Amino acid sequence: MTTETLHRPHRVWRLGADIDTDALAPGHAMKHGIDVIAKHCLEAIRPEFASKVQPGDVIVAGPNFGIGSSREQAAAVLVQLGVAAVIAPSYSGLYFRNAFNVGLLLLTCAEAESLQDGERIALDTRTPAVRTADARTLACEPVPGFLMEMVDAGGLLRLLRRRMAARKEADAQH
Secondary structure (H helix, E strand, O other): OOOOOOOOOEEEEEOOOOOEHHHHOOHHHOOOOHHHHHHOOOOOOOOOHHHHOOOOOEEEOOOOEOEOOOOOHHHHHHHHOOOOEEEEOOEOHHHHHHHHHOOOEEEEOOOHHHOOOOOEEEEEOOOOEEEEOOOOEEEOOOOOHHHHHHHHHOOHHHHHHHHHHHHHHHHHHO
16 A cells, blocks of 8 residues: 555445444454454454455445454454455544554545445545545545555554664664
8 A cells, every 4th residue: 555546446345333343353263363363354244254355455334433442453354354444434543543553544534335335446545535436536534644654664563663774774874
């Protein structure tokens, strides 16, 4: 994911409102690693999701996405499965931060629920906006640069490692 417009169409997986972290990373799977937890992602809501989602697909949901516990795995499973972004009118504050920390793009879009399951959309991360096949443009709230930097790096830890490596290289040149 880069901060430039993404031209590749993304398939929409439409969910409802109030998707909680237990639906994303079920408690019964939490004793396993992220690869196993991901196989159970959304099984109570969309049993086919984990086996059918493709890299680059997006989740579109109603308000309050990510409510519930603060488990980071609820965002990490979507990264593991290759989800490009989540688009919703609002998010739990903890989920919002956890998502960017693991490199998952969240777009806050008041009109998210107008998107349909299976629809193909383009994401413009510069504006940001969602563009539909029928030429509609749905505006999204701006994503702060430092959060986009984390998404581009693949998460906070990767960003920090990149910065530390750059600093070491700069120090070595002096």
